[in-house]
Amino acid sequence: QKEVEQNSGPLSVPEGAIASLNCTYSDRGSQSFFWYRQYSGKSPELIMSIYSNGDKEDGRFTAQLNKASQYVSLLIRDSQPSDSATYLCAVPMYSGGGADGLTFGKGTHLIIQP
Amino acid sequence: DAGVIQSPRHEVTEMGQEVTLRCKPISGHNSLFWYRQTMMRGLELLIYFNNNVPIDDSGMPEDRFSAKMPNASFSTLKIQPSEPRDSAVYFCASGQGNTIYFGEGSWLTVV
Numbered sequence: 001q002k003e004v005e006q007n008s009g010p011l012s013v014p015e016g017a018i019a020s021l022n023c024t025y026s027d028r029g030s031q032s033f034f035w036y037r038q039y040s041g042k043s044p045e046l047i048m049s050i051y052s053n054g055d056k057e058d059g060r061f062t063a064q065l066n067k068a069s070q071y072v073s074l075l076i077r078d079s080q081p082s083d084s085a086t087y088l089c090a091v092p093m094y095s096g097g098g099a100d101g102l103t104f105g106k107g108t109h110l111i112i113q114p
Numbered sequence: 115d116a117g118v119i120q121s122p123r124h125e126v127t128e129m130g131q132e133v134t135l136r137c138k139p140i141s142g143h144n145s146l147f148w149y150r151q152t153m154m155r156g157l158e159l160l161i162y163f164n165n166n167v168p169i170d171d172s173g174m175p176e177d178r179f180s181a182k183m184p185n186a187s188f189s190t191l192k193i194q195p196s197e198p199r200d201s202a203v204y205f206c207a208s209g210q211g212n213t214i215y216f217g218e219g220s221w222l223t224v225v
Contacts, residue, residue, distance in 0.1 A: 106156035
């Protein structure tokens with residue numbers, strides 16, 4: 001059973017600062033990694049995916065992957081109050097990739113303080 | 115595309131009653147998933163269909179739960195009889211490639 005671990009938080013970050021969210025995973029064979037954002041009362045929505053070691057940037061978001069350490073992180077630059085949400089890290093349950101189902105961490109609750 | 119469509123959005127029912135949740139996946143997606151989310155356990159995969167065929171139902175908690183996908187555009191998750199511990203948000207999701215997309219969820223309260 002693949003496991004994904006996240007600090008539940010809450011993580012409180014002042015507006016304009018960098019928010020850093022971390023995730024570790026148990027299966028060394030995992031090849032793809034996903035970050036979902038979930039606002040209170042809403043469904044999870046995909047914000048980033050990463051497949052290779054290193055950094056991947058998309059606007060204010062940067063995903064970082066270190067397969068040797070089984071560690072993936074999400075950085076949010078210039079944090080805004082609208083970034084306040086729960087961020088879920090996920091890995092594929094099977095070898096076929098995300099469309100075969102994802103195992104999610106319990107999420108980190110991020111609060112951006114104005 | 116309208117996205118994954120779930121109904122009902124909210125359901126309050128009495129213990130022992132049958133509950134049926136419905137889902138219309140995104141057209142063209144081959145994979146369909148039913149997840150359950152609670153504060154204690156987070157998001158748990160209940161069952162996974164591929165091309166309308168159940169592939170993995172190991173997450174279905176017990177025989178009171180059943181799921182069907184009679185065609186590519188419709189799936190149901192049924193709980194019979196319902197119990198208070200079934201209270202949760204039930205998400206349907208569909209996928210293609212390396213991405214899955216969630217519906218808005220069905221908020222179930224069993225009293």
